[in-house]
Amino acid sequence: MSExxxxxxxxxxxxxxxxxxxxxxxxxxxxxxxxxxxIGPVSIAYETCGRLNRNRSNAILVLHALSGDAHVAGTYTADDEKPGWWDFMVGPGKGIDTDHYFVICSNILGSCMGTTGPASIDPDTGKPYGLSFPMVTIGDMVVAQKALMDHLGITRLHAVIGGSVGGMQALEWSVRYPEMVDSAVLLATTTRHSALAIAFNEVARQSIMVDPNWNHGNYYDSQKPDMGLAVARMIGHITYLSDESMRLKFGRRLQDKADFSFNFDADFQVESYLRYQGRKFVDRFDANAFLYITKAADYFDLERHYGQGSAVAAFANARSRFLVVSFTSDWLYPTYQSKAMVKAMKKNALDVSFCEIEAKWGHDAFLLPSQRLSSIMKGFLDGDSGT
Incomplete structure (x- = not known):
């Protein structure tokens, strides 16, 4: 999507x-x-940019999606060709303006991008945890993030901001630690997965677990389940796009061929693209971490955990201002789910702003530059900056 x-x-x-x-x-x-x-010890990888003000009231916690990491903006070295995953949104004069805010982004518990997860060394055995790593939840991820905030001396957050699985974490923050959260920005997210979302995650997990190299999660000293993880990524990637985006980007165009190959090569551009995405993913992500994080996302259910089945009751203790943003072409977390969330918030007399953004690119739209999203974000955050 570099274009x-x-x-x-x-x-x-x-x-x-x-x-x-x-x-x-x-x-x-x-x-x-x-x-x-x-589990313990637990290590959390994180990154900060901007400056914390004197009364520590300008901190913003950015929460990444499933396969993301703590590298939210900027570059690590002068030779870096690729900046952080939200570089267009975080920086001086941008939607999340680092001239005004101190931005923190941490890698989630259970991941493989610097934070303790199944690929980490179990201190009891001296070997990677694998499947001996306990199941984690979105709530566990937030508890770990709270420990990081305590370490940084931050007792209030001007905002928690997240999209997709990051949005689930922002929701969890708003109801678990309501006294700490002044505002929450929820992008392309949901209070609980639909059967459709769970189904896609399960197919992706099964593709990893049926790979003969998976070996019940004990693959760290041998060949990894690269094919299973690649297929899992291909499945997930389809859910992040949309029919229109795939039609515009690929259509039925052939990949460097004048005609069909009449074998199982990648004849179509969309086939080649998905295979490329799968190969690229296995170079940077751990298969077991993918299993754990997708399961945590499936377990997330704000209504069940905080409202005894009621969305309205789930938000009863929330105190923050909310900005909820959905995208017209997102069929993984469609707009009706955001509207249901907003309705439950309003029944609790919470300060809620909602926007549905016209976008062709599906669920991934929040990860792509949008002047409208940046403007909405900046206006919401600056409306009560406290700086």
Whole structure:
């Protein structure tokens, strides 16, 4: 999607950033998870940009999606060709203006991008956890993030902002720690997965677990389940796009061929693209981490955990201002789910703003530059900056 990246960018880069690490929950106490198990020590990879003001009231926590990481903006070195995943949104003069805000982005618990997860070394065995790593939830991820905020001396957040699985974390923050969250921005997200979303995740997980190299998660000293993970990514990637985006980008165009190959090569451009996305993904992500994070997303159910089945009751303790944004072509988390969320918030007399943005690019639209999204974000955040 590189052809869209430069469109609509404004502002300057945050420049050089540094990947940092915070370790806590030392044994024997460890960090107790929702499943009842405890792990420790726990390390969290994170990144910051901008400056924390004197009264520590300008902190914004940005929460990444399923396969994201802590590298939200800027570059690590002068040779970096690719900046952070939300570089168009985070920086001086941008939607999340680092001239005014101190931005923190941390990698989620259970991931493989610097934070403790199934690929990490189990201190009891000296080997990677694999499937001995306990199941984690969105709530566990947020508890770990809270420990990081405590470490940084931040007792209130001007905003928590997230899209997709990151939006689930922002929702969890708003109801678990309502006294800490002044505002929450929820992009292309939901209070709980639909059967359709769970089904796609399950097919993706099965593609990993039927790979003969998966070996019940014990593959770290041998060949990895690259084919299974690649197919899982291909499945997931389809859900992030839309019919219109695929029609415009690929149609039925052939890949460097005048006619069909009459074999199982990638005849169509869309086939070649998905295979490329799958191959690229296995170079940077761990198969077990994919299993754990997708399961955590499926388990997330704000109504069940906080409202005994009621969306209205789930938001009863929330105190923050909310900005909810959906995208017209997002069929993974469609607009009706955002509207149901907004309705439940309003029944609690919460301050809620809602916007549905016309976009062709499907669920991934929040990751692509949009001047409208940047303007809406900036207006919402600056409306009560506290700086």
């Amino acid at each position: 869209y990246i430069q469109h609509g960018q404004t502002g300057q880069s945050v420049g050089r950033v540094e990947k940092q690490c915070f370790t806590f929950a030392q044994p024997p106490a460890g960090l107790t998870l929702a499943c009842g198990a405890a």
